[in-house]
Amino acid sequence: MNSEFVQKWQSQVKKGTLAFILLNILKDNEFYGYELMEQVRKFTTIEIAEGTLYPLMNRLKKEGLVTSKWVEQESGIPRKYYQLTETGVATLIEMRVYWQNLETSIQKLIK
Amino acid sequence: MKNIEFNDKSAQKIYDSYFRRIRRTISVLAKSDKEDVLMEFNSHIYEGLQNEAEGGEVEKLLKLTQGLGDPEEVLKPLVAEKKLQQATRTFNPMHIFQAIFLNIKSGIVYSVFAILYICLFSFGILMFLKFTNPDETGLFLKNGEFVALGALKTSDPAITEVLGNWFVPVMFFSALVLYIIITLILKLTRKKKEE
DSSP: OOHHHHHHHHHHHHHHHHHHHHHHHTSSOOEEHHHHHHHHHHHOOOOOOGGGHHHHHHHHHHTTSEEEEEEOOTTSOOEEEEEEOHHHHHHHHHHHHHHHHHHHHHHHHHO | OOOOOOSSHHHHHHHHHHHHHHHHHTTTSOHHHHHHHHHHHHHHHHHHHHHOOSSOHHHHHHHHHHHHOOHHHHTHHHHHHHHHHHHHHHOOHHHHHHHHHHHGGGOHHHHHHHHHHHHHHHHHHHHHHHHHSGGGEEEEEETTEEEEEEEOOOOOTTEEEOOGGGHHHHHHHHHHHHHHHHHHHHHHHHHHHHO
16 A cells, blocks of 8 residues: 555545534534544544634635634633624535435545 | 733743744734734634643643644735735735745746746846946847847947936836836636636
8 A cells, every 4th residue: 555645635535524524523613722522533534623613714714704703711711712604604505415416426436 | 913921831832833834924914813813823723722621731732733733834825815815905915925925836827927036026126227337237239130129238339228217217116116017917817717
């Protein structure tokens, strides 16, 4: 096995799916940064530098897929909550369709 | 941003040094963007400390900062993107200059911008040179053919400078036009990217 090739491929797959994973997590709930990361960890085995999550959320925000708001906390350290926009929901649905098709094709191939 | 306070001195040091690194990485951003990034990382660390059950302050903090990664690495795309947003909004040459060089890695287009921008700066330098060294700076022709635009030391009598006192106004006007073109193309490419 060429493990270096597999590793590179895995890292590309992770990079390509992280946005899709995040949008799915935000589908029914709003989350703040740390919680969002915990959700990613709960549902997947993806290990990413958590710091990269924030630039990615910033990009999703710029694309109009999510909004964010700062919510004051008793501790004095506010949380930034992220939420899907309408465009975000519609985009996610489109992405899910694509994903399903891809999965079906791949299942057929690897049978 | 409200700082997190630690009882353990070593933990405080680690925290302070991590935030110094973040501040250094995002120093070129606008004030409100800076504050946003700092607050977001601070919130992540604070919530992590509350949620992590095991270990002392130092252990927990190290786990969290390692989880977040090196600020210089993880914040690079954010800094490049935000700077570009700011640059195309303001027309400020300093912001544009920084934005182009921060984005150079993301494509050949920005390398072209960088070259145009260097042209722009050299036009400025030439205007200055024309005052300090008028005979050796200008547009040089030899028998009606282009030889050089810039500073030239030559003993060839056939090569003559043709713009004279017009050199500074011509360069100034060219720089202005070049500047407007760069900024407009920058805006256009960004729009295209967003579509």
